[in-house]
Amino acid sequence: MTTPDEPGTQPAPPASGPSRRRFLGGAALGAAGLVGGAAAGYGIRATQDRPAADTDSGEPSSVAGAVSVDKAAAQVDFYGERQAGITTPQQERLMFASLDVTTTDADELQRLLGRWAAMAARFTQGKPVSDSPGKPLAPPFDTGEAEDLGAYSLTVTVGFGASLFDDRFGLAGKLPAALKPLGTVPGDTTMRENFTGGDLCIQACADDPQVVFHAVRNMVRAARGTATLRWSQLGFGRASATGAGQTTPRNLMGFKDGTNNIHADDTAAVQEFVWVGDETDQQWMNGGSYLVARKIRMEIESWDTDDLEDQEKIFGREKSSGAPLTGGEEFTAIDFNRTGDDGEPVIDINSHVRLSSPEANGGVRLLRRGYNYTDGQDPDTGKLAAGLFFICYQRDPHAQFKVVQARLGSTDLLNEYIAHIGGGVWACPPGVTAAGDWFGKRLFTENS
Amino acid sequence: MTTPDEPGTQPAPPASGPSRRRFLGGAALGAAGLVGGAAAGYGIRATQDRPAADTDSGEPSSVAGAVSVDKAAAQVDFYGERQAGITTPQQERLMFASLDVTTTDADELQRLLGRWAAMAARFTQGKPVSDSPGKPLAPPFDTGEAEDLGAYSLTVTVGFGASLFDDRFGLAGKLPAALKPLGTVPGDTTMRENFTGGDLCIQACADDPQVVFHAVRNMVRAARGTATLRWSQLGFGRASATGAGQTTPRNLMGFKDGTNNIHADDTAAVQEFVWVGDETDQQWMNGGSYLVARKIRMEIESWDTDDLEDQEKIFGREKSSGAPLTGGEEFTAIDFNRTGDDGEPVIDINSHVRLSSPEANGGVRLLRRGYNYTDGQDPDTGKLAAGLFFICYQRDPHAQFKVVQARLGSTDLLNEYIAHIGGGVWACPPGVTAAGDWFGKRLFTENS
Numbered sequence: 054m055t056t057p058d059e060p061g062t063q064p065a066p067p068a069s070g071p072s073r074r075r076f077l078g079g080a081a082l083g084a085a086g087l088v089g090g091a092a093a094g095y096g097i098r099a100t101q102d103r104p105a106a107d108t109d110s111g112e113p114s115s116v117a118g119a120v121s122v123d124k125a126a127a128q129v130d131f132y133g134e135r136q137a138g139i140t141t142p143q144q145e146r147l148m149f150a151s152l153d154v155t156t157t158d159a160d161e162l163q164r165l166l167g168r169w170a171a172m173a174a175r176f177t178q179g180k181p182v183s184d185s186p187g188k189p190l191a192p193p194f195d196t197g198e199a200e201d202l203g204a205y206s207l208t209v210t211v212g213f214g215a216s217l218f219d220d221r222f223g224l225a226g227k228l229p230a231a232l233k234p235l236g237t238v239p240g241d242t243t244m245r246e247n248f249t250g251g252d253l254c255i256q257a258c259a260d261d262p263q264v265v266f267h268a269v270r271n272m273v274r275a276a277r278g279t280a281t282l283r284w285s286q287l288g289f290g291r292a293s294a295t296g297a298g299q300t301t302p303r304n305l306m307g308f309k310d311g312t313n314n315i316h317a318d319d320t321a322a323v324q325e326f327v328w329v330g331d332e333t334d335q336q337w338m339n340g341g342s343y344l345v346a347r348k349i350r351m352e353i354e355s356w357d358t359d360d361l362e363d364q365e366k367i368f369g370r371e372k373s374s375g376a377p378l379t380g381g382e383e384f385t386a387i388d389f390n391r392t393g394d395d396g397e398p399v400i401d402i403n404s405h406v407r408l409s410s411p412e413a414n415g416g417v418r419l420l421r422r423g424y425n426y427t428d429g430q431d432p433d434t435g436k437l438a439a440g441l442f443f444i445c446y447q448r449d450p451h452a453q454f455k456v457v458q459a460r461l462g463s464t465d466l467l468n469e470y471i472a473h474i475g476g477g478v479w480a481c482p483p484g485v486t487a488a489g490d491w492f493g494k495r496l497f498t499e500n501s
Numbered sequence: 502m503t504t505p506d507e508p509g510t511q512p513a514p515p516a517s518g519p520s521r522r523r524f525l526g527g528a529a530l531g532a533a534g535l536v537g538g539a540a541a542g543y544g545i546r547a548t549q550d551r552p553a554a555d556t557d558s559g560e561p562s563s564v565a566g567a568v569s570v571d572k573a574a575a576q577v578d579f580y581g582e583r584q585a586g587i588t589t590p591q592q593e594r595l596m597f598a599s600l601d602v603t604t605t606d607a608d609e610l611q612r613l614l615g616r617w618a619a620m621a622a623r624f625t626q627g628k629p630v631s632d633s634p635g636k637p638l639a640p641p642f643d644t645g646e647a648e649d650l651g652a653y654s655l656t657v658t659v660g661f662g663a664s665l666f667d668d669r670f671g672l673a674g675k676l677p678a679a680l681k682p683l684g685t686v687p688g689d690t691t692m693r694e695n696f697t698g699g700d701l702c703i704q705a706c707a708d709d710p711q712v713v714f715h716a717v718r719n720m721v722r723a724a725r726g727t728a729t730l731r732w733s734q735l736g737f738g739r740a741s742a743t744g745a746g747q748t749t750p751r752n753l754m755g756f757k758d759g760t761n762n763i764h765a766d767d768t769a770a771v772q773e774f775v776w777v778g779d780e781t782d783q784q785w786m787n788g789g790s791y792l793v794a795r796k797i798r799m800e801i802e803s804w805d806t807d808d809l810e811d812q813e814k815i816f817g818r819e820k821s822s823g824a825p826l827t828g829g830e831e832f833t834a835i836d837f838n839r840t841g842d843d844g845e846p847v848i849d850i851n852s853h854v855r856l857s858s859p860e861a862n863g864g865v866r867l868l869r870r871g872y873n874y875t876d877g878q879d880p881d882t883g884k885l886a887a888g889l890f891f892i893c894y895q896r897d898p899h900a901q902f903k904v905v906q907a908r909l910g911s912t913d914l915l916n917e918y919i920a921h922i923g924g925g926v927w928a929c930p931p932g933v934t935a936a937g938d939w940f941g942k943r944l945f946t947e948n949s
Contacts, residue, residue: 265875
């Protein structure tokens with residue numbers, strides 16, 4: 054069953070055996086067959102309508118507001134100093150997966166991270182797991198549903214949860230302070246175990262849902278025997294914009310979401326708020342970023358009976374235009390100090406836009422990257438199970454997400470209509486730089 | 502709260518009251534404000550990359566294999582002798598909803614069907630429920646999340662389940678023979694109540710998921726007090742092709758799905774197998790079609806461990822090319838009689854392609870219109886909850902779907918890897934012809 058030339062393609066590699074190559078120490082597992090394919094395409098970027106983030110500096114190349122020409126062919130480079138999918142202009146579809154590691158063998162875990170890197174390098178070029186379909190009497194290397202579809206600007210971003218840093222893999226001393234559990238956050242009492250946490254996460258984003266599904270499915274498949282799927286989420290529509298050329302999408306409450314988001318081409322803001330730098334207590338995360346995800350259920354039916362005026366008061370913005378209630382248009386600066394004839398602030402003291410603003414949070418900002426979702430109906434309530442799968446990236450969740458969420462979770466007017474029901478925090482290490490490298494290599498190979 | 506000019510926009514119209522207009526008898530509820538808007542755009546078709554079905558004849562206009570220019574602006578005419586969304590070239594996204602009627606007032610039910618028609622006419626032009634956002638102290642007329650998005654070739658197709666024809670609305674004598682319950686169908690023992698049946702169905706298809714979500718959400722909202730959501734399903738990717746210019750998509754098993762589907766421009770086949778004609782025992786269905794939906798869960802993890810050779814034997818086709826195992830390429834005719842060196846049929850006697858073929862079913866064909874889906878993880882098993890949301894249209898489900906499914910449900914090799922877990926049968930009446938008309942008007946207004 055084991056074909057040494059295609060180790061990354063094994064759906065269920067034997068835990069040990071003569072044909073199993075050693076991954077560590079340069080023998081570069083996941084390499085051989087797979088990496089040959091990946092290397093052939095390395096550095097070649099097909100026609101694309103969205104520029105890849107410049108992975109060398111954290112500064113994306115300038116974003117042209119160009120009309121999409123061929124979304125299917127568009128590619129984002131996988132290899133680079135930083136992981137793609139963070140400052141990359143946000144694609145239209147998401148599949149997010151959380152996995153728990155079942156092996157207790159650190160080498161095996163690293164082999165998985167190498168397989169994943171080799172697979173992601175190929176998927177982001179629109180290629181299947183292997184150029185070969187496989188042998189007739191063995192499972193196909195690739196599950197096949199994305200054949201002929203193209204890369205659709207796929208990015209694959211991998212992160213490590215705090216739970217990975219226990220005594221299983223000798224990583225206890227390598228938990229960054231920034232990844233330590235957030236502790237009690239107001240509003241978190243509604244979190245559900247079955248949508249929360251996980252040792253590893255995969256964020257797959259692309260402009261086609263079948264492409265993101267294919268990437269996650271095959272990566273989960275490649276994890277068999279090493280890690281298992283804990284929970285997953287499919288997202289659609291962008292719920293926030295990260296590129297200067299992108300218009301601001303709307304969330305399922307009908308409001309523009311992401312007007313004041315960090316734009317990927319705002320180099321200074323990206324450096325200050327998104328990328329981990331030399332200051333980190335764990336140098337393996339230097340050049341990485343922390344992902345916080347929250348599955349935020351919206352009480353759609355209740356929201357839909359709320360008055361327009363109240364909806365706008367809750368957000369602090371006009372629903373249609375996105376302009377702040379203090380006037381102007383969408384991107385007009387908000388005048389938080391303005392009072393109305395009644396002497397009350399025009400932007401309510403507990404409005405979402407005020408509580409989440411940098412002004413209310415000591416200047417703190419987040420790079421948001423959320424998606425709308427619907428899971429059909431809640432079997433318990435019969436209500437629409439829909440909302441926002443909120444994702445944000447930052448340098449330090451304790452200093453950023455937690456600060457903002459503590460405020461929102463306490464007094465946000467929006468809380469009447471939402472509930473945080475899942476999510477987690479993951480450390481996304483620096484990028485995979487070339488064939489043979491793997492996600493988080495420094496975590497496993499350097500002394501802290 | 503009630504604004505007589507915008508009756509279709511009322512999220513929760515009062516069950517009775519002085520401001521409520523009478524719908525029947527020409528006072529055309531749902532008309533006034535809404536229909537003014539709809540009528541203004543009636544007949545005007547914006548630039549479109551997919552032709553609308555020719556609703557006068559059941560013959561779609563010829564399908565150009567043209568490159569998509571502006572998917573957002575593309576529109577499919579809503580008004581016509583036949584409902585769009587049946588022979589319309591298949592769009593990329595689906596939201597399907599099943600509702601149960603809660604009122605026992607036949608007039609109120611018709612008012613809902615009028616509101617829906619007026620809303621669908623606007624949504625399919627990329628317009629919100631109303632040109633007005635609504636009054637400040639009332640809920641917004643439209644939920645807003647599709648503002649600025651465009652129509653994305655949206656079609657809205659409505660159907661009636663057999664359960665509607667009980668004694669609630671005086672429709673017991675109008676149940677078409679073709680809509681009578683299918684009875685026992687092999688393989689249906691795995692159907693789940695919470696994904697099955699419903700008095701009404703809405704099939705919304707478009708090239709954008711937020712557009713289909715918006716359409717269904719607002720229609721369900723407009724049903725408040727009259728009908729409630731029973732179950733819903735979001736689908737992605739096309740799982741079968743209906744237009745001659747369309748390439749064959751793949752299902753989540755990685756196989757091309759729909760190679761032998763009826764093409765929308767095959768006028769003879771469409772007339773023979775899709776549209777109900779004069780022969781019907783219920784003339785209100787003349788010009789309509791019967792929708793059968795099946796939520797088919799795939800055992801993804803098991804499938805992914807199956808050998809390529811076995812997978813191809815199950816389907817009777819090559820996985821990558823889609824060519825029949827008897828040779829040629831995707832569209833080569835299948836030689837069901839060919840035997841191999843061992844004397845056995847090359848196309849297995851229980852292969853999916855054989856059992857579902859017209860040759861095995863007395864020449865019967867179906868117009869398939871399925872979508873892939875994933876609901877994340879099954880909470881009971883931890884496995885990926887994904888598969889095919891199969892939709893097909895036909896003249897008579899007893900003579901078509903049931904015949905084929907009886908064969909498939911009994912001995913299809915694929916049954917090891919799939920389970921039918923939901924679905925239903927709905928009668929989709931002829932189209933809404935103009936402002937003031939409503940879904941199924943003849944059902945309610947003509948004597949049988």
